[in-house]
Amino acid sequence: MSLSEDDLRxxxxxxxxxxxxxxxRLVRIPGIAFDGFDHSHVERSAEAVAELxxxxxxxxxxxxxxxxxxxxGRKAAPPGAPTVLLYAHHDVQPAGDPALWHSDPFEPVERDGRLYGRGAADDKAGVMAHVAALRAYGDDLPVGVVVFVEGEEEYGSATLDELLETHRDLLxxxxxxxxxxxxxxxxxxxxxxSLRGLVTCFVEVRTLANAVHSGMFGGPVPDALTVLARLIAxxxxxxxxxxxxxxxxxxGASVDYPEDRFRHEAGIVDGVRLVGHGTITDxxxxxxxxSVLGIDAPGTAVAPNALVASAKASLSIRVAPGDDPQSVYAAVRSHLEKYVPWGAQVSVTLxxxxxxxxxxxxxxxxxxxxxAFRAAWDGTEPVDMGMGGSIPFIATFHDLFPDAAILVTGVEDPHSAAHGPNESLHLGEFARVCLAEALLLRNVAALAR
Structure with a gap:
């Protein structure tokens, strides 16, 4: 028997x-897949999701x-009903400097209708939205479901393609x-x-075999940090x-993003101008x-009075829809090799x-x-939007399951601060997301009928 909208609400x-x-409970598990962290917590996180x-x-x-x-997790479809795959990830970003958080990043705290904690929005709320929809139906689930929750998305999903291929029939x-x-x-x-793609690479420059006295050699000898700064510029x-x-x-983005809203949501300090041309959404x-994500060079507190011999930067290149990551990497590498100043040695690695x-x-x-969205948000029309960030494995899903419709949804809002300090989840929006997913399963089942 199909549950009515009122029943589902x-x-x-x-x-x-x-x-x-x-x-x-999930937020309290610091499941970080990055090198150098205790991966037993990722195991605990997977076990907790499996139990749910x-x-x-x-x-x-x-x-x-x-x-x-x-x-x-899998539950077979009723006769004639479709199967829906529900994806999320249970790993989280490192918390970063704890001094920048207003509360313990792994102890969830509610403030002003938002739940704060690392992973509260990205993406443990995604896991729990799936669980909420399944619990709402109980034994009356109108579709088959496959729930796939991975454990290394924040670290790049390095083995996801392998897992998808291995378990292709199950998924x-x-x-x-x-x-x-x-x-x-x-x-x-x-x-x-739409989502942009991503290329991350390192550029390293060298001007000296080793650091030398800045007074005895400074002037005619270019130091590596100056070279790197000029090259990045x-x-x-x-x-x-x-x-x-x-x-x-x-x-051609169809949605307007007012500059005052964008500046507020990005946290841009007074006086800083936006860069580039075109609409903000474009x-x-x-x-x-x-973007330059980081630089390896002596820190100011420990730097000797010497010319730096080598310096290295981490670059993040967001790839526009329609472009190819490999050609983007080749173009960036060619540019850096062409414009490195003063004959310095340069290497670029993907x-x-x-x-x-x-x-x-x-x-x-x-x-x-x-x-489903209109119903859950009381008649508000949903927006088709792009995403500046990247979810590269969507292309893999499309290649493996070309006949499946791929719906990219989520629980975050512009104030969620995913990946940053004080990440949070709007609890009212979370409830709407859970209702929307339950209604979506009902609507998909109705398509088959």
Whole structure:
């Protein structure tokens, strides 16, 4: 028997206190897949997710390739019903400097209607949105489900392709819900229909065999930090546009992002001008971007009075939809090799890459999602939005399951501060996300009927 919308609203509301309590338990597990962290916590996190899915009546297994554990839970579809794959990840970013947090990053705290803690939004709330929808249905689930929760997304999903290929038959589905994005604003739901790709690389310059006295040799000898600074500066023109030849960008974003809202949400300090040309949404969704993430060189507190022999920077290049990460890396490397000043030695090494994607969000499954969003947000029309960040494995899902509709959703809002200090989840929006997912499963089941 199909549950009515009113039934589902009541069921989700009934389950939310337990869902929140379980979310808080997940947030307390510092499951960080990065090198140098205690990976036993990632194992604990996977076990906790597996237990939650078993509690929903799913057949569950913990799987792994060469990396961190993922969890697969499955419940077969009723006769004639479709199967929906529900994706999220249980690992989290490192917390960073604890002094920048207003409370312990791994002890969830509510303030002003938001739940603060590392992973509260990205992406343990995504895990719990799936659990909330499953609990709301109980034994009356109208579709088959496969829940796939991986454990190294924040570290680059290095072994995800292997896991997807290995368990391809188990994961095969008609609709795929990727719960790792966000909504346009508090009170405004969204489907993410395009994402930039990513290239990360290191550039290292050398001018000396070893550090030498800055007084005896300074002047004619260029130090490596000055060389690196001048080289990095060539990546942008005076207006802040990326100045690397061969990178693709486009225009035409259909959504406006007012500058005052953008500045507030980004936390831009007074007096700083925005850089680049075009609309803000085009600049963050449809055009390439290059950022310097870090520099290896002597710290100011320990630096001797000597010329630096070598210096290294980590670069993050966001790849516009329609471009190719390998050609982007080749263009950036060629640029750096061409413009390195004063004959310094330069090496550019690729750390990782991921493809951008554009989703054709038309068809019955997308209509079903938009109808679920409108109902959960009391009639508010959902926005089709781009994402400046990257989820490279969406392209892998598309390649492995070309006939499946891929819906990129999420629980974050512009104030969630994912990856930063004081990450948080808007609890009211979270309840709407959980209801929307329950309604989506109902709507997808209705398509088959």
């Amino acid at each position: 009541a069921a989700v509301a009934r389950e939310m206190p337990g869902v929140r309590a379980d979310l808080e 899915l078993r509690g929903c009546g799913l057949d569950v297994q913990i799987v792994r390739g060469a990396g961190q554990p993922a969890v697969i 095969r589905s008609d609709v795929i819900v990727i719960a790792d994005s966000g909504n346009w604003d508090v009170g405004v739901p969204a489907l993410t229909t 060539t990546l942008h023109d005076d207006d802040g546009e990326v100045a690397v030849d061969g990178l693709v960008g486009r225009e 600049r963050i969704w449809n055009k390439p971007a290059i 750390e990782g890459d991921g493809a951008p994607c554009v989703i054709d969000a038309s068809g019955p499954a997308y209509d079903a999602a938009r109808a």
